[in-house]
Amino acid sequence: MKSKHYTVIGLETHIQLNTTKKIFCNCKNSYGAPPNTNICPICTGQPGTLPVFNKDVLRKALVFSYALNCKLNLFTRFDRKNYFYPDTPKNYQITQHDYPVGYDGEFYFYSEKGQDSIKIKSIQMEEDSAKIKHDAGDILIDYNRAGIPLLEIISEASFHDINNIMPYLEFLKRTARFLKISNCNMEEGSLRVDANISISTDKNIIPDYKIEIKNLNSFIAVKNSLLYEHDRQIELLSKGKKLHEETRSWDEKNKKTHLLRKKEAISDYRFIPEANIPPFLLSEKEIFALKSDADLTPYFIINNLVNNYHIELKQAYKLTAHKNLYEYFIEVSKYTYSYKKIINWLLGDVVFNLRKADITIDEMKLLPETLAKVIEMIENGELSGKLVKTMLPELVKGKDLDKLIEEKNIIIYSKKELERTIDKIIKDNPKEVKLYKNGKESILSFFIGKVMEETGDQGDPALSKEILINKLIK
Amino acid sequence: MMNRITFDGIKEKSFKSISKHINENIKKNNSKFNILIEKFNYDKNPNGGLLENVPITIKDNIFYKNHIASCASNILKNYRAPYSAYVVEKLLGEGAFIVGRTNMDEFAMGSSTEYSIYGPTKNPIDPKFVAGGSSGGAAASIITGIASIALGSDTGGSIRQPAAFCGAVGYKPTYGVFSRRGLVAFSSSLDQIGIIGNNVGDIAKSAAVMNGKDPHDLSSYLDRELKHLAEYDFDSYEGERKIIGVIHDFSDTPISKEIENSYKKLISELNKMNYEVVSIFPPFLEYSLPLYHILANAEAASNLSRYDGLKYGLSNNEGNYFERVKKARTEGFGREVKRRILAGTLITSEGYDIDLYKKAQKLRVLLKKNYDVLFSTVNFVLMPTTPTSPFKLGEKINDPIAMYNNDAFTTIANIIGSCAISLPLGTTSGGLPIGFQLMAAPKEDAELLKFSYKLMKDLG
Numbered sequence: 031m032k033s034k035h036y037t038v039i040g041l042e043t044h045i046q047l048n049t050t051k052k053i054f055c056n057c058k059n060s061y062g063a064p065p066n067t068n069i070c071p072i073c074t075g076q077p078g079t080l081p082v083f084n085k086d087v088l089r090k091a092l093v094f095s096y097a098l099n100c101k102l103n104l105f106t107r108f109d110r111k112n113y114f115y116p117d118t119p120k121n122y123q124i125t126q127h128d129y130p131v132g133y134d135g136e137f138y139f140y141s142e143k144g145q146d147s148i149k150i151k152s153i154q155m156e157e158d159s160a161k162i163k164h165d166a167g168d169i170l171i172d173y174n175r176a177g178i179p180l181l182e183i184i185s186e187a188s189f190h191d192i193n194n195i196m197p198y199l200e201f202l203k204r205t206a207r208f209l210k211i212s213n214c215n216m217e218e219g220s221l222r223v224d225a226n227i228s229i230s231t232d233k234n235i236i237p238d239y240k241i242e243i244k245n246l247n248s249f250i251a252v253k254n255s256l257l258y259e260h261d262r263q264i265e266l267l268s269k270g271k272k273l274h275e276e277t278r279s280w281d282e283k284n285k286k287t288h289l290l291r292k293k294e295a296i297s298d299y300r301f302i303p304e305a306n307i308p309p310f311l312l313s314e315k316e317i318f319a320l321k322s323d324a325d326l327t328p329y330f331i332i333n334n335l336v337n338n339y340h341i342e343l344k345q346a347y348k349l350t351a352h353k354n355l356y357e358y359f360i361e362v363s364k365y366t367y368s369y370k371k372i373i374n375w376l377l378g379d380v381v382f383n384l385r386k387a388d389i390t391i392d393e394m395k396l397l398p399e400t401l402a403k404v405i406e407m408i409e410n411g412e413l414s415g416k417l418v419k420t421m422l423p424e425l426v427k428g429k430d431l432d433k434l435i436e437e438k439n440i441i442i443y444s445k446k447e448l449e450r451t452i453d454k455i456i457k458d459n460p461k462e463v464k465l466y467k468n469g470k471e472s473i474l475s476f477f478i479g480k481v482m483e484e485t486g487d488q489g490d491p492a493l494s495k496e497i498l499i500n501k502l503i504k
Numbered sequence: 505m506m507n508r509i510t511f512d513g514i515k516e517k518s519f520k521s522i523s524k525h526i527n528e529n530i531k532k533n534n535s536k537f538n539i540l541i542e543k544f545n546y547d548k549n550p551n552g553g554l555l556e557n558v559p560i561t562i563k564d565n566i567f568y569k570n571h572i573a574s575c576a577s578n579i580l581k582n583y584r585a586p587y588s589a590y591v592v593e594k595l596l597g598e599g600a601f602i603v604g605r606t607n608m609d610e611f612a613m614g615s616s617t618e619y620s621i622y623g624p625t626k627n628p629i630d631p632k633f634v635a636g637g638s639s640g641g642a643a644a645s646i647i648t649g650i651a652s653i654a655l656g657s658d659t660g661g662s663i664r665q666p667a668a669f670c671g672a673v674g675y676k677p678t679y680g681v682f683s684r685r686g687l688v689a690f691s692s693s694l695d696q697i698g699i700i701g702n703n704v705g706d707i708a709k710s711a712a713v714m715n716g717k718d719p720h721d722l723s724s725y726l727d728r729e730l731k732h733l734a735e736y737d738f739d740s741y742e743g744e745r746k747i748i749g750v751i752h753d754f755s756d757t758p759i760s761k762e763i764e765n766s767y768k769k770l771i772s773e774l775n776k777m778n779y780e781v782v783s784i785f786p787p788f789l790e791y792s793l794p795l796y797h798i799l800a801n802a803e804a805a806s807n808l809s810r811y812d813g814l815k816y817g818l819s820n821n822e823g824n825y826f827e828r829v830k831k832a833r834t835e836g837f838g839r840e841v842k843r844r845i846l847a848g849t850l851i852t853s854e855g856y857d858i859d860l861y862k863k864a865q866k867l868r869v870l871l872k873k874n875y876d877v878l879f880s881t882v883n884f885v886l887m888p889t890t891p892t893s894p895f896k897l898g899e900k901i902n903d904p905i906a907m908y909n910n911d912a913f914t915t916i917a918n919i920i921g922s923c924a925i926s927l928p929l930g931t932t933s934g935g936l937p938i939g940f941q942l943m944a945a946p947k948e949d950a951e952l953l954k955f956s957y958k959l960m961k962d963l964g
Contacts, residue, residue, distance in 0.1 A: 071586050074815060076586055076816070077575075077688040077689070078567050078573075078688050079720075080684060080720060080722070081722075082720055112806050114826070114829060119810065119815065120809065120810040121809035121810055122806050122810075298853055298855075300805075300849065300852040300854070302806055302852055305692040305803065306722065306723065
């Protein structure tokens with residue numbers, strides 16, 4: 031008899047905050063500097079040094095906690111997590127344990143398909159560790175990363191479908207980017223995930239073990255490692271093996287997880303309060319003032335686009351993939367109310383041409399008002415979509431619209447001009463008019479072809495069709 | 505007996521004559537008592553100021569840029585300070601100069617300066633006896649005329665106890681009065697830099713210079729009252745009438761007959777001089793020592809974990825990461841330090857006993873509240889600094905509990921974060937010094953120093 035399996039997954043997501051300085055010293059928080067150049071006695075754990083907390087970290091942590099609907103601890107403090115590892119300069123990490131900034135939250139997120147939510151256990155501030163490089167048997171340590179501020183977002187173990195995890199992570203990333211607290215660049219390691227997974231054969235029984243997969247630094251790695259681990263655990267369980275708590279790593283090359291350490295060797299972190307940083311006593315007023323900084327989440331924006339702009343969820347979701355894209359949309363929408371058209375053009379041909387030209391939306395020279403004008407002209411039948419498609423490669427590079435029209439020798443057909451042209455075509459082709467009136471609707475394409483011929487492809491086919499039908503049935 | 509260097513004594517003297525005097529005293533005393541680990545190459549400090557030409561020694565756990573600070577430990581034997589301690593910068597800024605670094609118990613863990621890789625410091629009054637610890641070298645440097653002011657650290661009595669054993673004045677300020685930047689951490693919530701000196705006035709003036717809000721130490725604060733003592737005329741102090749709480753019942757915190765008699769004599773003298781003395785029971789005093797050891801060791805285990813032989817200090821190149829760390833720490837730390845690291849690791853381990861560490865934290869909060877209440881009824885608490893007079897070298901080195909018991913009256917000030925000062929107010933029949941400790945509420949440092957000055961003057 032085949033037994034059913036229930037998957038239980040919880041995620042610990044680390045986000046590097048984009049503060050200008052590190053969390054406990056004045057070193058620069060930046061990526062890509064030559065090894066061990068952004069370091070000082072504090073972040074390398076010299077004796078006699080004391081952490082000096084960068085308050086910007088707390089502000090960003092509170093804003094993010096708001097965005098994830100967490101309760102906020104008015105009394106919050108740092109603790110020390112004690113363990114020996116070469117990437118930990120003091121051999122303890124300053125983190126939060128007993129009183130994290132945020133707790134008991136619920137993160138609402140969208141995918142293309144719809145809405146979902148996941149419970150958040152806690153959000154805590156902590157320092158990043160140094161970066162370790164293994165080099166021909168040597169361990170090389172780069173302390174540039176040590177002391178970069180992190181937020182650790184711990185979800186409840188309430189994912190049951192691996193397919194729900196990507197949308198969660200994607201939306202977490204978008205939220206952090208929209209709130210400007212992190213660039214969440216996985217290639218640079220500014221978003222890293224530890225995943226806990228276990229399998230139960232009974233929906234109502236929580237497994238008595240969990241396997242942690244550490245340091246996953248791409249969405250694909252998260253997905254593939256969980257799929258692998260899911261299958262591996264089911265296979266072992268179906269063979270009647272008992273699983274125990276352990277920590278594993280993901281081997282991207284061989285698409286396998288490897289054992290790092292078993293439970294017996296998992297350290298007891300012996301948390302103690304960090305006495306060098308006085309606890310924070312926050313006032314309701316103080317934290318309430320930050321609430322408005324957490325307003326413009328992609329969740330709120332998508333709701334707004336769908337409900338107030340009547341845009342399809344799928345498109346709203348796409349539009350919020352990048353903050354700049356969304357902000358560009360907002361700019362264009364100041365000049366035209368054809369929201370759906372803006373989105374179609376933006377997500378379609380504009381993005382396509384940008385990608386082709388290898389420029390970002392920020393670098394794009396096409397002014398929002400110009401795009402709005404183009405869209406209005408299409409609406410008015412002054413330009414055809416087909417034509418605009420040929421113009422966009424130059425427009426995104428900053429070509430002036432009027433100049434382009436002049437150069438391309440385009441005659442702007444207003445609706446009136448189009449009507450006049452159509453009147454002439456009807457007059458010149460009485461035989462075809464008769465056929466249409468007798469019910470041969472397919473003859474319409476003949477007329478549209480004539481319009482295109484007359485206007486040199488510049489008349490809008492849709493608009494032409496509309497005018498033709500009106501005139502032909504008269 | 506020995507020609508000590510007071511502020512008054514150096515006022516009219518040239519740097520040259522002061523340094524000559526110091527060199528003579530070093531020559532005379534250092535090999536005999538093992539006080540200075542290293543004499544620095546010093547010169548006249550070109551910065552004039554409030555402390556012009558004042559010679560200072562620093563304990564071997566306080567940083568003076570580019571000079572070795574080893575904590576009397578093998579693991580940091582050749583470690584050079586990459587920056588100066590905040591308090592050292594302050595003192596140098598007012599014209600003081602640094603004579604050298606003084607001997608101590610390794611990582612400030614001990615009460616006799618016997619746990620040092622450089623060997624014990626002997627009591628200059630009688631070299632058969634210990635100088636106290638962990639700032640034993642600091643206290644000895646004052647009474648042998650090597651410095652006017654000695655910087656030490658006090659986590660549970662390490663300033664006050666050696667000051668008492670050597671017959672000097674030892675001041676442990678309120679937590680935060682002196683920045684801890686550049687003090688090698690032992691127990692971060694208890695550590696304070698303190699001063700040993702010849703008299704209250706010299707200490708007060710130095711404290712005024714050393715105090716300040718250091719942006720690099722979040723627990724530090726500016727004490728305006730203390731700052732005023734830089735140029736205060738102590739003889740003009742009247743003050744309103746102060747109430748001194750004293751202990752009459754020592755059944756929970758036993759002390760030697762000799763200390764008890766001396767304490768009683770002191771109280772009767774105070775009564776005679778019309779001081780207002782009331783009898784009190786310092787709340788939970790008998791719990792303070794075990795509580796202190798739980799807190800201090802837990803924090804020490806964490807603070808000392810950074811010494812792994814990878815980044816600095818004693819290093820080796822054997823085996824994998826854990827083997828290297830193990831070797832560096834095995835060879836780098838002495839017995840007492842290891843004992844405390846192990847104890848601290850044990851009590852914070854998950855599932856150990858009854859959450860001893862968490863309970864200790866709660867008890868600490870309770871103690872603070874109780875002493876707040878006590879200090880709303882008395883201004884000062886007068887206690888013996890130590891339960892016994894100085895003991896002999898080697899006497900307690902293999903009996904850690906007896907050694908720890910030295911701190912029975914001193915740890916309470918660290919636990920509640922208040923200020924206390926040990927004053928040399930008695931001698932044993934054998935001529936060894938006895939110290940008595942005046943403790944005040946947190947942030948009452950200026951009052952404590954003013955009152956101590958008056959008390960010393962009145963008692964002659």
